[in-house]
Amino acid sequence: MVHWSAEEKQLIASVWGKVNVEECGAEALARLLIVYPWTQRFFDNFGNLSSPTAIIGNPKVRAHGKKVLTSFGEAIKNLDNLKVTYSKLSELHCDKLHVDPENFRLLGDILVIVLASHFGRDFTPACQFAWQKLVGVVAHALARKYH
Amino acid sequence: MVLSASDKTNVKGVFSKIGSHAEEYGAETLERMFHAYPQTKTYFPHFDMGKGSAQIKGHGKKVAAALVEAANHIDDIAGALSKLSDLHAQKLRVDPVNFKLLGHCFLVVVASHNPAVLTPEVHASLDKFLCAVGTVLTAKYR
Numbered sequence: 001m002v003h004w005s006a007e008e009k010q011l012i013a014s015v016w017g018k019v020n021v022e023e024c025g026a027e028a029l030a031r032l033l034i035v036y037p038w039t040q041r042f043f044d045n046f047g048n049l050s051s052p053t054a055i056i057g058n059p060k061v062r063a064h065g066k067k068v069l070t071s072f073g074e075a076i077k078n079l080d081n082l083k084v085t086y087s088k089l090s091e092l093h094c095d096k097l098h099v100d101p102e103n104f105r106l107l108g109d110i111l112v113i114v115l116a117s118h119f120g121r122d123f124t125p126a127c128q129f130a131w132q133k134l135v136g137v138v139a140h141a142l143a144r145k146y147h
Numbered sequence: 148m149v150l151s152a153s154d155k156t157n158v159k160g161v162f163s164k165i166g167s168h169a170e171e172y173g174a175e176t177l178e179r180m181f182h183a184y185p186q187t188k189t190y191f192p193h194f195d196m197g198k199g200s201a202q203i204k205g206h207g208k209k210v211a212a213a214l215v216e217a218a219n220h221i222d223d224i225a226g227a228l229s230k231l232s233d234l235h236a237q238k239l240r241v242d243p244v245n246f247k248l249l250g251h252c253f254l255v256v257v258a259s260h261n262p263a264v265l266t267p268e269v270h271a272s273l274d275k276f277l278c279a280v281g282t283v284l285t286a287k288y289r
Binding site for chain 1: 178179182183184251252254255256258259260262265266267268270271274
């Protein structure tokens, strides 16, 4: 069971409160597909992913990015109960989606970079620490039901 | 992983925009890395880890200089960093996983100071470049 200090929770909440989930989610997923092109393997039915411009403008990428980050929001609301919160999602990613958990780590790091670019100096080292912990814990919870 | 012509252009562009801030970015990269990944501090037991530490500033300057050197000799990173590669293999022996952590924190620093510079394409090129640097520095480990 992961322990969250009051400060960590506050740092996470204060950033999250200012995040535009749709924009941020779209940007994070687009960057994942651009920076680590092999991650496109999961999105054959997304249409045109042939260039960074195509990926950024792709409506399916935007929609899916929003979905993924919205789910992150659930994690933030349930920091003390992530295992249960993500149990079904973990099974889904293993049994139906067949996603290598390494991809969760890649997306988590991309999200941190996107947050840094949006919040600049406000995304302090302490903030980054809390968010690296969060993305790590989310990745772990998503991988937990793999078999 | 091969750096394309546009990767090289993108990387050189980043460092030219960063300019003289490189040293400051180097220090902040280390500060963030030590903070986000405390296990990385184990390589610096003799360091003052407090805010504004002269040792972190000094070491950040060295790290930045190496990255700038690699960018300036991007067609032959292995040649440019050969001595550093020997040093890491024979003396420092920093576990390879840590170069990824450092690279990631450098991207965070660039993103936080220059969001407009770090377009997705440039982000991809810079990430590849940082991987290449890490690979060179660990190439002689075994």
